[in-house]
Amino acid sequence: MDTNNFFTEHFNKLQSQVGNGNLQELRQKAFHSFNEKGIPLGRNEEWKYTRISNLFNKQYTFPLQLTSISEQDLKELRLPGHEAANELVFVNGLFSEVLSNIRSASLQVQPLEVAARGEFSNIVSEHLGHSSDYLKDGINALNTAFVHGGVFIYLGKGKTLEHPIYLYNITDARTGNIFSQPRSLVYLAGNANAQIVETFNTIGTGESFTNGVMEIVVEQDAMLEHYKIQNDASHANQVSTTHIRQIGKSYVHTVTISLNGGIVRNNLNVVLEAEHCETHLYGLYFIGGDTHVDNHTLVDNVTPHSFSNEFYKGIIDDNATGIFNGKIMVQRLAQKTNAYQSNKNILLSDGASVNTKPQLEIFADDVKCSHGCTVGQLDEEGMFYLRSRGIREEKARALLVHAFAMDVLEHIKPAAIRSYVDHLISERLES
Amino acid sequence: MLSIENLHAGIEGKKILKGINLEIKPGEVHAIMGPNGSGKSTLASVLAGRPEYEVTQGKVEFLGKDLLELSPEKRAGEGLFLAFQYPIEIAGLSTTHFIKTSVNEVRKYRGQQPLDAVSFLKMMKEKMALVNIEKTLLSRSLNEGFSGGEKKRNEIFQMAMLEPRLAILDETDSGLDIDAIRIVSNGVNALRSKDNAVLLVTHYQRLLDYIVPDFVHVLYNGQIVKSGPKELAYELEERGYDFIKSEFPAMEELN
Structure with a gap:
């Protein structure tokens, strides 16, 4: 596939279809950036072990209009506890209000376009696209270049969600290969408390390539739990970016579970912008077949007195490949930072491989940081x-x-x- | 029950056992004693089927079967049990779940139905009392953070649950204080019967005050150099292992 023509065509179509000032401008800027940077190649250090350029050589349908799936299709993909949960459904990268169920009165969910011009317009314009400061590569710009049909999730001051948010990313590949780009912005106001669980499922035998971005902003005294469960088909590929900003003293807890898929690249960035933040990042990749899972994480300490703990484990069988790249950044002002990281792997077969790389960049002098990684066999x-x-x-x-x-x-x-x-x-x- | 004939074994090309002969009959308790490095733990490991060890010569028959041909799990199924000198810690595996799996796997091997939850709990309760083991310990990860005594009690507890025909206790007394030795020994004694046998591997005589053996064997340099009644243990305790070494100086040179 000629990516330049393909995306330019779709981009022009989208820009002429959807008339929204703010988002249109954001898209324009991002598309320009995408054209400049292109799809990241193996010579890019951050993408050394994960080659996604081949994925773009295939033919895809890239839906710009929302399509639906049946209730029956959805039923099989629902998570346990869904009866009470807040269920948000994306089909082929576009948010489906019809299939979604918001059950908690305190939770506000709007299409991103609506939020961008309504009461949340300030929040959206301030925070949407902030991740591009961190994810400077073309693949993130590509998502932003097509930002539409996304969702805005807001939990107001002091609200605690009794039941989690289940976010289903569903690709309907029954009629062929699908490229999709789900996008969401989550905002937890002061003292709010929410759990988000994301899953990824491809229906049908066509290949899927999902390039998703979720940005989450966490205010003072808020608590966020984020769970990502990847157990998709072997012909399902994804680049999945979660960009979390702790803008007030807050608590963040994430768990990323990768069990199956084709090529899976996770970018998980947490920026600790306020003092006294606490952040926990856990991950498990238990993979076999030819599955390739790359966990790229960043914990960026901007201000003093924060604590972070990162713990990822890998179990790799058959010809699968696991990659862990964990970066801890301690900026000049971030004194008294405590940051820990550990990655442990076991290889169950001769064909299995793992690359693990801790990266510490410390510019403050009074910090406690540690990291360690192991690769071994079953005891x-x-x-x-x-x-x-x-x-x-x-x-x-x-x-x-x-x-x-x-x-x-x-x-x-x-x-x-x-x-x-x-x-x-x-x-x-x-x- | 167990018949060892001219057993030679080693690890990584190093010869450790150099012709062991031993006969154990149902109802008997045998003690194998000897100085460090004489091959005591190797013997226990070889009998249980530890894969690193290589048998180069000899035969071991257990209840009519060629033991050396059996995998470790089949040996357990046939009724052999090894209480480890250093029980392994496995984080993330609950002790109860482990023991339940173990009991049911052995039952399966023996052609018995798996125990249902109620019968299993009943059996647990019964055997827990035998070795003074607390329920909270069993809900924790297998041996993780257990004290030395707790680990050894857990070994005997597993033994009680599996009801083996032959129990091999590898230095079960090492690192235990006298109270712990008493508890462990009571457990072992309670399981003794005319159909079962016990092979104690120990460096010290003190365990034999509590589990009284029918026979004592002295292992030295990979061979049983002396066998006798329980009094032999007292002699060893009194005179130390040096007298054995001086009685068999030639063997040292052969090394």
Whole structure:
């Protein structure tokens, strides 16, 4: 596919279709930036291990108009606990109000276009697209160049969501390959408290390529839990960007679980803009087949006295590839920062591989930072211990792998989601 | 029950066992004693099927089966149990879940139905009392953060749950204070029967005050150089292992 022509054509079509001053301008700027930077190539250090340029050689349909799926299709993709949850549905990258269910009165959800010109216009114009300061590559600009059909999620001062937000990213690839770019902006006002769970599913046998961006802004004393569960088909590829800004002293807790897919690249950035922020980043990639999962994370400490802890684990089987790139930035003014990072991997087969890279950039002198990474095999001693108790080799391996995953899984706080993920893992181990 | 014939084994090309002969009958308790490095733990490991060890010669028969041909899990299924000198810690695996899996895997091997939740809990309760193990310990990750005594009690607890025909206790007394030794020993003694046998591997005689053996064997330089009744243990305690070394000086040179 000739990417330049393809995207220029779609861009012109979109700009002439949708008339909204603010977003139109943002798109124009981003498209210009995309054209300048292009799709990131392997020679770009940040993309060294994840080649996405090949994905653009395929033919895709890139829907600019919302299409729908049936209730039956959706039913199978719903998460446990959905009866009470706030369910937001994206189909082929576009927010579907019809399929969504907002059940908490305190939660405000609007199409991004509506929010951009209504009571939230100030927030949208101030915060939408802020991630481009951090994600300077073409792939992020590409999403912003087509920002439309996205969603704005707002939780007001002091509001606590009793039930989580489930955000389903669904690609309907039954009629062919689909390229899509979901976009959302989440704003938690002071003292608000929310849990967000994102999933990704492709229906049909066509390939999907999802380039999604979610920006989240967290105000003073607010608490955010964000869970990303990736268990899509092997012909489903994605670049998934979550950009979180803690603009007031606040608490952020994220867990990224990657179990299946084609090429999966996660960009998770957390910018600690205020003092005394607390941030926890957990991740588990348990992959097999030819799945490729790349977790790129950034914890950027801008001001003093913040704490962050990052803990990612990888279990890699068959010919799968895992990548962990964890950057901790401590800026000049961010004295008394405590930042910890750890990445542990086990390889279950000869064809499995992992690249792990901690990156510390520290410009303040009074900080506590640590990082460590390990790559190994399943513990032989542990295997013998279990087998000596009558447990068959396969079963013993499954128990050890499951045990290895446990100290990430236990950080999934909503019980229904934790047992759902736990079940997915057990199922995989028993097959 | 167990018959070891001219057993030679080693690790990474190093010869450690150099012709072990031993016969254990149902109902008997045997103690293997010997100085450090004599091959005691190797013997226990080889019998349980630890994969790093290589058997180069000899035969081991267990309840009529060729033991050395069986995988570690099949040996457990046949009724062999090794209480580890250093029980492994496995974070993220609940002790109860582990033991339940173990019991049911062994039952499956023996052609028995898996235990339902109620029968399993009943059995747990019964055996917990035997070794003074608390419920809270069993809800924790396997051996993770357990004290030395708790780990050893957990070993005996597992043994009680699996009801083996032959229990091999590898230095179960090491690192334990006298109270812990008493608890562990009570557990072992409670499980003794005319059908079961116990093989104690120990450096010190003190465990044998609590679990009284029928036979004591002295292992030195990969061979059993002396066997006798329980009194042999007292002699060793009194005279130390040096007298063995001086009785068999030639063997040292052979090394």
